[in-house]
Amino acid sequence: MCFICLDSVSFTYEGKKTPAVNDVSLSFAAGESVAIVGLNGSGKSTLARLMMGLLRPQKGKITLSDRPIEEYSLPEIGRKLGFVLQNPSLMLFSTSVYNEVAFGLKWKGKKRQEVEQICYNYLSYFDIWDLRDELPFNLSQGQKQMVVLSAILALEPECLILDEPTKNIDGYRKKKLKKLLLDIRARGIGLVIITHDYDFVDGLYTRKIYMADGKVMADEH
Numbered sequence: 001m002c003f004i005c006l007d008s009v010s011f012t013y014e015g016k017k018t019p020a021v022n023d024v025s026l027s028f029a030a031g032e033s034v035a036i037v038g039l040n041g042s043g044k045s046t047l048a049r050l051m052m053g054l055l056r057p058q059k060g061k062i063t064l065s066d067r068p069i070e071e072y073s074l075p076e077i078g079r080k081l082g083f084v085l086q087n088p089s090l091m092l093f094s095t096s097v098y099n100e101v102a103f104g105l106k107w108k109g110k111k112r113q114e115v116e117q118i119c120y121n122y123l124s125y126f127d128i129w130d131l132r133d134e135l136p137f138n139l140s141q142g143q144k145q146m147v148v149l150s151a152i153l154a155l156e157p158e159c160l161i162l163d164e165p166t167k168n169i170d171g172y173r174k175k176k177l178k179k180l181l182l183d184i185r186a187r188g189i190g191l192v193i194i195t196h197d198y199d200f201v202d203g204l205y206t207r208k209i210y211m212a213d214g215k216v217m218a219d220e221h
């Protein structure tokens, strides 16, 4: 069974002549770990937004667990897929770091004690527990990245899509993130990591997709 399936998918942004994603067909199995690489502007982030249902293809079909993605609501997709955008600032909306992580957990119906425990586990893992009462808006880019990652990882989706997760973070946090992702992978959660950082992604994937000009140029297992 195909977890996420793209069948001849194309997407062109309004006002653009060339498609950002051009006739892409890909299938991802449940629990697969994939690296997506390619130069800036090759369509990686657009592909990720399509896979998350945040953009609708003008051509082609996308299915999630064999059901057309347009039939899902965004919260339904959120239960299956966790997505960390290239720009973490766009994902922050709460008045405190703590609430940023707690929000989704409460929404999932977790009990208060459990919410506190999970928030503590992730925020302390990334050394930002001391910042729990801060306004996320005021944090550094790297700290924001850690908050967003904590919030998404805490929800334990079936698959995580990370768009340039190491862009703003230092070597120490990179190592910690990698350790956590190895653990997540070992638990059978799917990983799709978009990156330029070959050192970081080394050992985290079994399949590498190379994109150029909106197309898949290579798909190596």
Ligand SMILES: Nc1ncnc2c1ncn2[C@@H]1O[C@H](COP(=O)(O)OP(=O)(O)O)[C@@H](O)[C@H]1O
Pocket: 013, 014, 016, 019, 020, 038, 039, 040, 041, 042, 043, 044, 045, 046, 047
């Ligand atoms: N919001 C947008 N509006 C218009 N064009 C965009 C937008 N986002 C990306 N593009 C264009 O789509 C193409 C692919 O971009 P993107 O998916 O961001 O690639 P990558 O993530 O590989 O750098 C580029 O030509 C880029 O300029």
Ligand SMILES: [Mg+2]
Pocket: 044, 045, 046, 086, 163
């Ligand atoms: Mg990008």
